[in-house]
Amino acid sequence: MSTSLPFLPLAPQCGRCKKKENLMRCARCKVMLYCSQEHQKYDYSDHKHACSAVDKKQRLLDHEEEKLRAEPGDGLFMPANPFENSVGLFWGVWGTRDYMRARFGLVDALGDVNTYDAVRKQLVHARDMLRLCRSDNLGIRDLVPSLLLRLNRDQECYDFIKWWCTTGQDSHYDWANMDLGYLDIQNANAFEPIAGLVHGFKDLGMMNALALLKIKLLLDLVALKNSTDVPTLRVIPRGVFDAIRSHLPRSPIITQDNAMLERDDHSTEIRNLEEQVCQLYSHIHKQNPYCWRLLLYPGAFLEKDERPGMYSRGSFEEAQIVLGYSHDAWIETPGARAVIKAQYEGR
Template sequence: MQLSLALRCPVCSSTEHLLRCQGCKVQVYCGREHQVSDRDAHKKACNGVKKAQQVLDIEEQKLRAHPGDFMTPPNLFEEGVGHFWGIHETRSYMRARYALIEALLKIQTPHAVQSALTHALDMLRLCRGDNIGVRECMPGMFLRLGKDQECYDFIKWYFTTGQDSHYDWGDMDLPFLDVKDADAFESVKLYTGQFSDISFVVAVALIKFRLLLDIKALQNSTVLGEKVPQELLDNIRAQLVSSIVAGNKEIMQSEDQTALIKELESQVEELYKVVKKSNKYFWPALLRPGNNLTARPQMYSMGTSEHMQLVLQYSYASWVETPGAIDMIRELSEKHPGS
C-alpha cells in the first residue's frame, strides 16, 4: 500500500535533488525556479510557521531565564519535566508550541508532519497529564507517516494503562507510553466501550483497514506466485505490505488469507458502528467535509457536531491519503444508512 503523502516538489512532483524552503524548513522544491513560482501559494503557510516558531522561541527563552520562585522551580526544562501546565509559568509556552504544531500541519509534506509529531511527543514528555489535549491529534500524524505500529501502540497504552484509575500521572518514575509491538490484528473489543475516545477509535479503524488492504494484496500475490520464482515473489510480497504485516512470519508464509480477511472486514465494520453511535456526524462529514475542516469550535460536548469538527480536522488527511479508505466508508454508509 502506497500512501499519497510523499516528499516531492509541489510544482512538478519531482522526488529528486530536493531542497528545503529556508523559511519554514519543511516544504521542499526541486530547485529555485519552482520555489519562486510557488511563492504565492506557499507564503501564508510559510509565514505562519515562521511566526509560530518565533513566538515559541521567545516563550522558551523566558522559561529558561526564569530564576525560580516558591511556585516555579529553576531549570524548568530539567526540574519541571512531566509537570508543565501544572506549573502556571509554562502555560504560554505550551500554547505556543501547540500553535506551532497547527501551523506545521498546514504544509502537506512528511517533513512538516514529522516535525509536528516530534513537538507533540515532547509536549507529552513535558506534560504527562496532557492538559492541552495534544494526544488527540497524534494518531493522524503517526498514520500519515506510515507509522501504523507506533500509532497502535500509542493508542493501546491510553486504552489500558491510561485508563487505570490508580495510575499516578504525577509520578515520573512510572512507565509511560511503554506499549511496544502490540498485536494490531487482535480483537477490537478494547475500543468498543461506551466512553471510548472517538479520535482514537477512528484511527484504529484506519489501521485495521490498512491491514485489510495489505492482506488482500498478499492474497492476490499468491495467484501471481504460480508464475514467478519464489525469491522474486517473496520480494514482491514484502514490498506490498506494511512493516506490521511483513514482520509477521506466519501471515507472510500463509497461502490462504481468507479467514483473516473476513476477520478484518468484521473488525472494520464493528469500529464503523462504534464511531457512528458515538458521533452520528462524523462519517457523513468524512465523506463530505465542506467547511468542517476550517471551523474553529471553542467548546464541545461528546457526540456534537463541534466535536466531530475537531476529530475530522485531526484525522481527515490520514484517511484521504490512504488509497480506498474513503470508498470503504462510503460502502459501509450505504450498508448502514440512517442515524
C-alpha cells in the same frame, strides 16, 4: 472486497513538481522543499501564507521558551527552569501554559504546510509536549496517531493507541508519578480483538485512528489474497512470486512479517479484521453520529477557518476537530474511505 489504488506514501519531494532528488529547503519555514530556486519562486504565492504562519509561530515559541528557561522560580508556585524540574507536570505549573499554547500553535501551523518534513516536525513537537505534560491537557494525543499513520509508522501508532485506551484510561493511574510507565507499550499485536480498547468511553480521535489502521491492514491482506488467486502469477517461480507479493502491502506491520507475507491463506485474519472494522464503525457512530458523514462528505467543514474552538462529546464540532486532524491520513490510504462508505450506505 476489491484492492485499492497503489499506495503513494508521504515523502520528501519538491513542493512544485514532486521531484525527490537534490532538494533545497525553504529558509523561512524549513519544512517545504524545492528542487530549484525557480520552482520555489513559482510556488511562492501558494506557500507564502503557511510559510509566514510557521515562521511567526516559531518566533513566538522561541520567545516563550527563552522566558521559561530564564525563570528564576519563586520557591512556591513556579520552580526554576521547569524544563528540568517539572518534566511531566507542565500545565499543572501555571507559568508553563503560555509556552505550551505557543507550541501547540506551531504544531497547528505546520499542518497547513502539509509536507513530509512538516508532518515529521509536528510529531516531534507533539511527542515532546506529551513528555512535558503527561496528562495532555491540550489534547495533543488525538493528533499523534494520524501523524504516525501518515509517516507509515503503523506499529508505533497501534502501541500509542493501546496505551491511551488501557493505562491512559485507568482512573488509578497517578499522572504525577514520574516513576510509572508512560507510553511504554511496544510491539503489541495490531490484529488482536478490539474489545479491550473500546470498552467504555474512549477518545473519538483514538477510535478514528484505530479504525483507519485496521482498515489499512485489512486492505493489505485482501491485496495479498487477490494476488494468490491470480492464475498467471501462480505459474512463476515461488521466489519471484513472493517478491512481487511483498510490494503489495502498505503497512510495515505486514511488510516486516515474513511469515505472513509467505503464507497464502489469510482468510482468518481477513474475517477477524472485517468484524473489527464493523464493530469500530458502529462504536464510533454511537459515540458521534456526525463522524462518518463528515468523513465522506466534508464540504468546507474541515477547513481550518471552519473548525470550532471548543466542543462537547458527541457533537458535530467534535467530529470537525477529530477529522480535521485525521482527514489527510484517510486520503493517503486509498480504499479506506470506500470501506467506510460501504458501511455507511449499508446501514
